[in-house]
Amino acid sequence: xxxxxxxxxxxxxxxxxxxxxxxxxxxxxxxxxxxxxxxxxxxxxxxxxxxxxxxxxxxxxxxxxxxxxxxxxxxxxxxxxxxxxxxxxxxxxxxxxxxxxxxxxxxxxxxxxxxxxxxxxxxxxxxxxxxxxxxxxxxxxxxxxxxxxxxxxxxxxxxxxxxxxxxxxxxxxxxxxxxxxxxxxxxxxxxxxxxxxxxxxx
Amino acid sequence: xxxxxxxxxxxxxxxxxxxxxxxxxxxxxxxxxxxxxxxxxxxxxxxxxxxxxxxxxxxxxxxxxxxxxxxxxxxxxxxxxxxxxxxxxxxxxxxxxxxxxxxxxxxxxxxxxxxxxxxxxxxxxxxxxxxxxxxxxxxxxxxxxxxxxxxxxxxxxxxxxxxxxxxxxxxxxxxxxxxxxxxxxxxxxxxxxxxxxxxxxxxxxxxxxxxxxxxxxxxxxxxxxxxxxxxxxxxxxxxxxxxxxxxxxxxxxxxxx
Numbered sequence: 001x002x003x004x005x006x007x008x009x010x011x012x013x014x015x016x017x018x019x020x021x022x023x024x025x026x027x028x029x030x031x032x033x034x035x036x037x038x039x040x041x042x043x044x045x046x047x048x049x050x051x052x053x054x055x056x057x058x059x060x061x062x063x064x065x066x067x068x069x070x071x072x073x074x075x076x077x078x079x080x081x082x083x084x085x086x087x088x089x090x091x092x093x094x095x096x097x098x099x100x101x102x103x104x105x106x107x108x109x110x111x112x113x114x115x116x117x118x119x120x121x122x123x124x125x126x127x128x129x130x131x132x133x134x135x136x137x138x139x140x141x142x143x144x145x146x147x148x149x150x151x152x153x154x155x156x157x158x159x160x161x162x163x164x165x166x167x168x169x170x171x172x173x174x175x176x177x178x179x180x181x182x183x184x185x186x187x188x189x190x191x192x193x194x195x196x197x198x199x200x201x202x
Numbered sequence: 203x204x205x206x207x208x209x210x211x212x213x214x215x216x217x218x219x220x221x222x223x224x225x226x227x228x229x230x231x232x233x234x235x236x237x238x239x240x241x242x243x244x245x246x247x248x249x250x251x252x253x254x255x256x257x258x259x260x261x262x263x264x265x266x267x268x269x270x271x272x273x274x275x276x277x278x279x280x281x282x283x284x285x286x287x288x289x290x291x292x293x294x295x296x297x298x299x300x301x302x303x304x305x306x307x308x309x310x311x312x313x314x315x316x317x318x319x320x321x322x323x324x325x326x327x328x329x330x331x332x333x334x335x336x337x338x339x340x341x342x343x344x345x346x347x348x349x350x351x352x353x354x355x356x357x358x359x360x361x362x363x364x365x366x367x368x369x370x371x372x373x374x375x376x377x378x379x380x381x382x383x384x385x386x387x388x389x390x391x392x393x394x395x396x397x398x399x400x401x402x403x404x405x406x407x408x409x410x411x412x413x414x415x416x417x418x419x420x421x422x423x424x425x426x427x428x429x430x431x432x433x434x435x436x437x438x439x440x441x442x443x444x445x446x447x448x449x450x451x452x453x454x455x456x457x458x459x
Binding site: 012187 | 204205206207242245247248272273276277278295296297298299300322323324325326369370398399400401420422423
């Protein structure tokens, strides 16, 4: 039975994610402490804010419980800062992420016509292997971020261009992440979340 | 290609949506929840909701109404109006508000920008600057709460706001508000040349040509009120928004020039 656990580390607004899941009639619940992380078919890790705040809120208890779920095959999707926390490190701040992807984040370089933060809608070039982007025609999503991972990484299945090639979607085994905000990307975000629960099976 | 965001800006007075001309001459538009629901169906890029009475009349923030509005849309919704503390900002974000817009509360106490951006992030903290021109045509910051033109230069204030942690600057022209005569491109260009964060322009926008003109001067967001809620010439209420492919076409054409 499908039930999505939305991990609440206190990193920004999760109301919009919950609202979109309700709209999609996908059963979900907020997971406020690591003890309550079991019994979900899928896990979501949303997050907005500073990398250091993220790594410090991922206590040893959270880390071990998340590792356990992931290693038993529970699919995990990180959103925005949540995706960055699935990785190794970021120039933005201190601490280590969950290290599922050996990727580090760097600041989006300055460019005369492109402002930082990268704020707004951008189109994604998707890999035919992507499960999250499957069936989404001309995908575009809402981005808000100042740090990025390179689109050249082998786990990258969706790329956005903003002066540099940005890893918009990372996917490997049962772990995936999106740099953009599906919960703010209306029908595109809805299709992506639907894909997460239907294409990724525990 | 990254297009600028085309953003309907909705003004709340009490529980109703209203629209102004030069910050006066208010006309009732409708229920904010319905309007947002319609904009959501039209898949707009982003929305701004400003409670224009909250600061001016010291009214409390309309929490329930804001929560209902946030529940009606699946795109970013920014809120402004009497946000005077990091706790207020945090509470708004927890309701689903993507961005907080600071205006008179930041003029009163600029440190507020730093406090709020440290709490909710610079990407979620926008500062709105109302600009009015004096009889010589020189642009000054206007304080809508005291209804006074300040001897403060918009450029200085924008730079200071960014230094304090604003992740976006919104420039609103009082003189062009509700006039359908295009954006204040001169002020826009001065500001985009000196700050590196996204800048959104508001006031006078009424066509995709106005939007592309603003984009060429560095705007990453083009916002409008009257254009999306009124049908000219008599300001009859009609909620509209251009189709994505028309917006895209207009900007692509501009890029080719």
